[in-house]
Amino acid sequence: MKKWISLTIVALLLTGCEKLNSDMAELKKNEEETVIKVKTVNAYTVEENQDALTLEVSGVVAPRQEAGLSFGASGRIDRILVEKGASVKAGQTLATLDETVLQQGVNAALGQVASANVRRSKAAQGPESHEVQTQKLQVEKAKETAAKAEREHAQAKALYAGGAISKDELDRLALAERQAKLDLQEEEVALGKLLKGADRLDVEEANAELQQANVQLTRAKQEASDAVLKAPFSGVVAAIAQVQSEQTGPGSEVMRLVDTSQWLVKLQVESEQIGSWQPGALVTVKAPDGSRAEGKVTFVSPVMDQSLGAYPVEVTVSGADVNWKGGMTVTCQYELDAKNVMLVPVSSVGISEEEYYVMKINENSVEKTPVKVGGIHGTFYEIVEGLQSGDQIVGSGLSYLVDGEAVKVADE
Template sequence: MKKWISLSLVALLLTGCEKLDSEIAQLKKNEEETVIKVKTVNAYTVEPNQDALTTEVSGVVSPRQELALSFGTSGRIAQILVQKGAVVKAGQTLATLDTAALQQGINAAQGQVASANIRRSKAAQGPEAHELQTQRLQVEKAKQTAAKAEQEHAQAQALYAGGAISKDELDRLALADRQAKLDLQEEEVAYGKLLKGADRLDVEEANAQVQQANVELSRAKQEAADAVLKAPFSGIVAAIPQAQSEQTGPGSEVIRLVDTSSWLIKLQVESEQISSWQPGAAITVKAQDGTEAEGKVTFVSPVMDQALGSYPVEVTVAGSEVNWKGGMTVTCQYAREGKEAALVPVSSVGISEEENYVLKIQDNTVKKTPVKLGAIHGTFYEVLEGLEAGDQVVGSGLSYLVDGEAVKVADE
């Protein structure tokens, strides 16, 4: 009997110990799960930067000049004198049109100019001697005709008074008398005009004809000049879209010419940084292939581009220093002087409702803190407001955290 009671007691004790062990294990598991739920974050301690700050802005490389060249007139392409990749000088002939018809136009215009000049010279000199003699004879002839008509009219009046002729015959002779007198007046006026010399109106008309002829000649010569395609600047032939013997016209690209003597980089600089960009300042320009060159700020816009909300800036790099190509993306680094600034990693800054923020770490808890940013310097933002030296912020992974969440700092 005693043996049975002892065995029951032992069994009961064993059962209680197993239950206690199970509860202890569950407590440990719950504790471990609670620890696991606290996220581990990298922290960054804000310290004032005492080194020179570097502003970085990316831009795209473009040649100093790039121009699509076309003829100024229509015609058939007679010659293309260059190939793609050729280096040409300013004023060099690149292509020509068939100028046979254009030359005929020049010849015709030159003939018109010569004729107009002859007419002008003749008008300026006045009538020649034989013209005066001819007109004088015309006057004498008109006088004789008028005298004869007057005599016949007088005789007719006497005959009509005697009833020898009719009234119609008298009227006919009277009309002939008046017409003869008018013809004499016209011939005398013409003779007097010749005696005065050159006529002003004739000279002015001749001058106008010469001017018009010269305009036509200039137009013909310009068309011939437009049929010759010359390089407006020194550069490299980048493309030749048309071929010899093709028909072309004004505005139709024949050759594309680029000037790589220098490269132009167009930037858009934020308003917080624009005060640091000054014309003439030296800039370090780095390409993605690792090459770099020294550039110079050649233009800073005095007004903001309202569409982009930033200021256009241009940087020029000598083409002899680099082997770049148009369209490459480069980074312009501008070392600027300024007061000490607090910097935080770019990865530690978030944006919410058009406001920048960081997650400040206080008592192992993150707090969403709005900040005002300045310029970007490499992989760091300049913080103008919102943080002080000594503050700790989450270094990265902001999207995985919420305001007020408990965290564990791993390192800085």
């Protein structure tokens, strides 16, 4: 009996120990789950900024101007007067076409203009005295012919009445009289025109011919001018694509000219930073080889490049200050005017119901705190109200937190 009681007591003790162990394991599991549910956050300590902020944006160097040059006319390249790498001045002749045919066209056009000028002068002056005198003689001759025809016709009438001539002969003489009188009228009209002086229609026709001849001359001269390739700006010959004696034409690139007197650094600035970039601001530009130069912001695009999601910005650097090459990647350091202001990262500020807020860290939880923001300085907001120096706020990931939620700071 005693043995059975002892076994029972042992069994009860074992059962109690197992239950205790199970309860302890459950408690430990609950504690672990509680710890797991506490989110870890990055903390940012709010301080009044004492130093100027500097933005750094990378960009690509490009020459101030670059152009592919080609002739404006077709022909055979007669001369190339520069070599690759040569420095040239604006207006300098770089190459020429064979101008033989083109010059012949200019000469022919000059001849047409000269002839048209002579015709115009003659039309404007009217008939010369000898032309008038000749026409008067023609009129007198026509009068004599008409008078003679009239007499012969009168005599024929008398002869026909006496039966001396036939009806056909009478009709022939009558027709000769009418024709002689018509010829006289034409000569008198011609004399009248000469006596009136210059004919308006003749002058207008001569003017039109002269104008057309001048148009042809201008075209011929332009074609001759297009046969000479000149530098549109000062720069360096970067490439020569064609050779002497080669046939070429409009639009066919002969050489490439670049202007290295200034370099353009083309940047793509994010929307959070674009408000800080102002035309005329000075920028420090740093190249991969360590060289530095001072640049100036010369262009800030008013619209975003939708394909890149950023705003194009251009910084101009004097070519005399650096020995750069087109296509290099450089870094522009832009200093922001943000001294003695309280700044927090853009990622630490949220917007709710048209107001800004931050998640302030109070011991082991977060508190949603409304703030009033000022300007934006690169990737930082200026805080005007709502925070004090020394406050700790959540640096990022606000959308995953709720007001009053327990958190653990990452560096603790």
